[in-house]
Structures are given as structure tokens and as C-alpha cells.
Amino acid sequence: MTQPPISRGFRGRRPDDGRTGRVPPGQHVTRDFPVLSAGPTPETDLENWSFSLYDGDRAVAEWSWADFAGLPQTSLKVDIHCVTSWSKLDTHWQGVTIDTLIDAAGLSEPPTSFTMIHSDGDYRTNIPVEDLIDGKAMVATRYEGDPLAPEHGGPARLLVPHLYFWKSAKWARRLQFIPNDEPGFWEELGYHMYGDPWREQRYAGD
Amino acid sequence: MDHQEETGLPLDGNAAAGLLGELFAVDVTAAEITCGMCGVVGLVGATRVYGGPMGAIFRCAHCDSVVMRLVRTPAGIWLDMRGSRRLLARVAP
Amino acid sequence: MPETEIDISARKRLAWRVAEVGKIIDETPRVKSLVLDVPGWPGHRPGQHVDVRLTAEDGYQAQRSYSVASAPESTHVILTIERIEGGEVSSYLASDVQAGDKFELRGPIGGYFVWTVAIGGPLFLVAGGSGIAPLMAMLRHRAAAQSTIPALLLYSSRTFEDIIYREELDRLAARSDGFKVVHTLTRRQPSGWTGGARRIDHSMLANLGLSANARPRIFICGPTSLVESAAQYLSDLGHERNLIKTERFGPTGG
Numbered sequence: 001m002t003q004p005p006i007s008r009g010f011r012g013r014r015p016d017d018g019r020t021g022r023v024p025p026g027q028h029v030t031r032d033f034p035v036l037s038a039g040p041t042p043e044t045d046l047e048n049w050s051f052s053l054y055d056g057d058r059a060v061a062e063w064s065w066a067d068f069a070g071l072p073q074t075s076l077k078v079d080i081h082c083v084t085s086w087s088k089l090d091t092h093w094q095g096v097t098i099d100t101l102i103d104a105a106g107l108s109e110p111p112t113s114f115t116m117i118h119s120d121g122d123y124r125t126n127i128p129v130e131d132l133i134d135g136k137a138m139v140a141t142r143y144e145g146d147p148l149a150p151e152h153g154g155p156a157r158l159l160v161p162h163l164y165f166w167k168s169a170k171w172a173r174r175l176q177f178i179p180n181d182e183p184g185f186w187e188e189l190g191y192h193m194y195g196d197p198w199r200e201q202r203y204a205g206d
Numbered sequence: 207m208d209h210q211e212e213t214g215l216p217l218d219g220n221a222a223a224g225l226l227g228e229l230f231a232v233d234v235t236a237a238e239i240t241c242g243m244c245g246v247v248g249l250v251g252a253t254r255v256y257g258g259p260m261g262a263i264f265r266c267a268h269c270d271s272v273v274m275r276l277v278r279t280p281a282g283i284w285l286d287m288r289g290s291r292r293l294l295a296r297v298a299p
Numbered sequence: 300m301p302e303t304e305i306d307i308s309a310r311k312r313l314a315w316r317v318a319e320v321g322k323i324i325d326e327t328p329r330v331k332s333l334v335l336d337v338p339g340w341p342g343h344r345p346g347q348h349v350d351v352r353l354t355a356e357d358g359y360q361a362q363r364s365y366s367v368a369s370a371p372e373s374t375h376v377i378l379t380i381e382r383i384e385g386g387e388v389s390s391y392l393a394s395d396v397q398a399g400d401k402f403e404l405r406g407p408i409g410g411y412f413v414w415t416v417a418i419g420g421p422l423f424l425v426a427g428g429s430g431i432a433p434l435m436a437m438l439r440h441r442a443a444a445q446s447t448i449p450a451l452l453l454y455s456s457r458t459f460e461d462i463i464y465r466e467e468l469d470r471l472a473a474r475s476d477g478f479k480v481v482h483t484l485t486r487r488q489p490s491g492w493t494g495g496a497r498r499i500d501h502s503m504l505a506n507l508g509l510s511a512n513a514r515p516r517i518f519i520c521g522p523t524s525l526v527e528s529a530a531q532y533l534s535d536l537g538h539e540r541n542l543i544k545t546e547r548f549g550p551t552g553g
Contacts, residue, residue: 034212190279223408234413251411
């Protein structure tokens, strides 16, 4: 196979060399906050919004927006990494941790080892329970001190910063406990089932 | 699919012509696709495409449901058409 | 289950070809046209585009789509590129590139957004900024074919200096062959300006004298907000949706 011609003088964006230890391989740091969506931004009426926990097909708990605001809130400062190669450092979020939701639902422990997160707009993504508990994830409602903007997933999105950001499902509405790991929206189309940026698990087989 | 600055805004199906052409032998942007949800027939080029640069998510211009998904990964090209009933490409005999 | 790798070596369609920059034309302070030599170019239809791929010395690649601005009757492939602030590819193509430079090109692609004289008219074109490029291919083709199909271009630019192909459009309109151009400048107008002085809106479209009964073929290209609103206004004015074809460039206009 012939080599493509080099475009003289083209440099493009340079992936950071990761020496800071905060930037996973193949990523570059951005100050922007790019928006990637699988569909149009849903219009959500807070009066009708709810977030639920399901065990299979059985509803276990449901919170209205007012209920959600009454739950213990947590603030996080984290780095986020998108599979499209940008990373954003020191982002600030506020919301309710999955630990708090499991507790508030009256569950002594998660009923299964895997979950599927369901969002408005028919988006879904799969995450092992291990990766949602012990403070690793939250349902975030505020970003940088303001209510989360719709194009970034507002009113509420999942936030799982240690995995590629497609796992941090925007417009999240339901956390469903499932018995086995199943592929979500992007995972069905060749993206990695787990998505660890530090092992560069972008695509199936990585 | 090209790497537009990521804004969340859709492009027209026509913008994914390059990616479609990596798989289909004929130009599919001018093909007619029947939405599996609402039954309306539209041209692939007139669908609204989201998801770039992760992939191309083609949504019905009438009801916004997903009619086709196309992703290029190192393994190859992934195509999901469960959201459409059929596609008609009017190619000459 | 056995993995079968599909043999695609026999495919000729949609191969990446090498394009060499022959000449660079400064269209406006932010916009350049690249006149390209593309060996093996199969020809194109007005409105189609190409994917362009740049490769850096370390193998890093970036890819963007650009409309072909030249008529199929032209001997060269012309791309018209606006330099976008912070744009990885456009800042190279519309600024750094020199005659003799090479990059890869794939196409022509996109048979959906195409107009030829054979399709007929009347023809109504709406352009925002660098969205004029594919529409210019259509107008150049129309002129090369010496067609008298009625054609109207509504062209929105920021300022007078930002009007791409301004002199060529004036020349085409002066032929009195049924082509008219209406300009609107959204940010600043020169003294004595008699054209439009605001963004394209419902009343501007309504006052163009375009009859929906004449069933014009409509092509709209430019920034997403302009394209979506113009398409909606025209639909409200009675034009059939399937006669309106859009090409969104995203928020930055390409």
C-alpha cells in the first residue's frame, strides 16, 4: 500500500505526550467543551422529569426533580476524556452519587453486576456496577456552578469520568440493573464495551 | 464522516456521502429510505445526521427516529438499519 | 466464527487520489480558492463535494469535506475554502498552503445535492458565506451550457469585502440570460448600498417575487442556522419540501 503524500507544513493538533500523567494516550487537552450528540437535544420539562432505578423490568425507586434536589449532593472536580481525542481537565460538577441513589432506594447492595443507562432520545450505554459505586459516578445536574446546559446533557446526565465520555450518558433518566453486560448504543456499532481511556479502549478488540 | 467542530448540530445526510461510499457501491445519498417508525419516505441525503466524529447517525427528517447508523472503526464498517423498513436505490438496469 | 476480510482491492470508486495545488486565488481576506490538478479525476456534477485528507510528517491525519466550486466543464477542480478561527484543516488550506503542495482527495460524492441544466428550473439558490461554493459550481455550469433557465441567487455575507466571487457574479448577472443576484450584508454596508442590510428572513424571501407555483428547484447552503430558517420560511411560503435541498456547513459555515 502506498504511503499518502505528506502535506508540507501541516501540523494539526498534537496529542499531548502524557508526561503530566493526567492525559491518557492519544488525547490532547482542550479548553473548549465540544458537543457530540447522537440526536437532537431533548426538551425536558422539569415538572415531568424523573430519574429511576430499575432491577430488570421492575421499578425500584423513582425521584422527581424536587425529590432529587432533596438528596445529598456531592461536588466533584475531575478530568474528562472523549473518545474523539479531546480531554478537558479540572471540570467541576455537582449532583447525586450512584451510591446515594442506591442507598436512597433502600437497596443494601446492587442487585446485579451490570447496568444499562437509558436516556431521553433513545440513547443507552452499558457500565459495570463496580464502575458506578464507591464515589466513582454520579447523576450530575450542575456544571461549573450553573445548571447543566441542555446541549451538554441537562437537566441531568450520568458522569463516569474514569471511562471515555460516551459512557457519561446525557439526558439520563433510568439506571437499569441487568444480569449480563450488554452493548449500548455505540457499543453495538464497534465501540469498546468498557472504555478505559488509560488502556485506550476506544473500539471493540482494543 | 468528516470531523466537523463538535457542536451537536446535525448535518444533512449528504455530508456522510464519503463514509457511505466506503461501504456502498452506489451513491446512496440519492436513495429513498422508509422510516421504520413513521413510514415516511425520504432521501438519505435529506436525513439529519448526528454523531460525528464518532459515527453517522441518520435520523428521519420527519420524526427524528434513527433510520440508519454507520460507524467506521479499525475492525471495519458497521451498519445498523433496524430503524428503517427498506431502502430503494434507483440504479439503472 | 471465521473472520472474513472483505477484499476491496478491486474497488475503484471512492479511492483517495492525490491533488496538487496549481494556483491559489485570494477571493476575500478570509477565503481562498485552490485550483487543483487531480490526475484521474472522473468528473463531477455541480453541487457535489470531496473529502480532503491532510497527513503530517508523523502520520497524523485530519479530514474535512469541501464542495467543488468549479463547473464540470472546467479543466481543473476548484475548492473554495474559508479560514475558520481555530480550524485545524482550514487554517492550513486557506492560509499556509502553497502552489505545488499535495494532499489527498476523495470524490466526487453526494449525488443528493446536485443541479444540472438537464434537471431544469427555475433555479433558486440561497447562500450564506462560504456556502456559495457548491451553488457557484451550479451557476458556472449553467453559464458554460449557455442556459437561459431562470435562476435567482440570494447571497448573505457579512460585509461587502466578504462577498466571494463578487465580480464574477456581477459579470454573470450582466449577461441578461435570466440570472439575477440579490445580496444582503448582515454586519456592515458600504455607503450608497442598495442591497439587503439584514439576515435573511421571511419577508426578504417573500418579497423576492418567487412563485411557489413555478416550482423552483431550491438549494440552500451555508451555516446551519441560516439553512434551517431559510428552508422553513420557504416551506411556509408554499414551496414543497422535496424541492428544497439543504447543505448545512455547521455553525461556522465550512
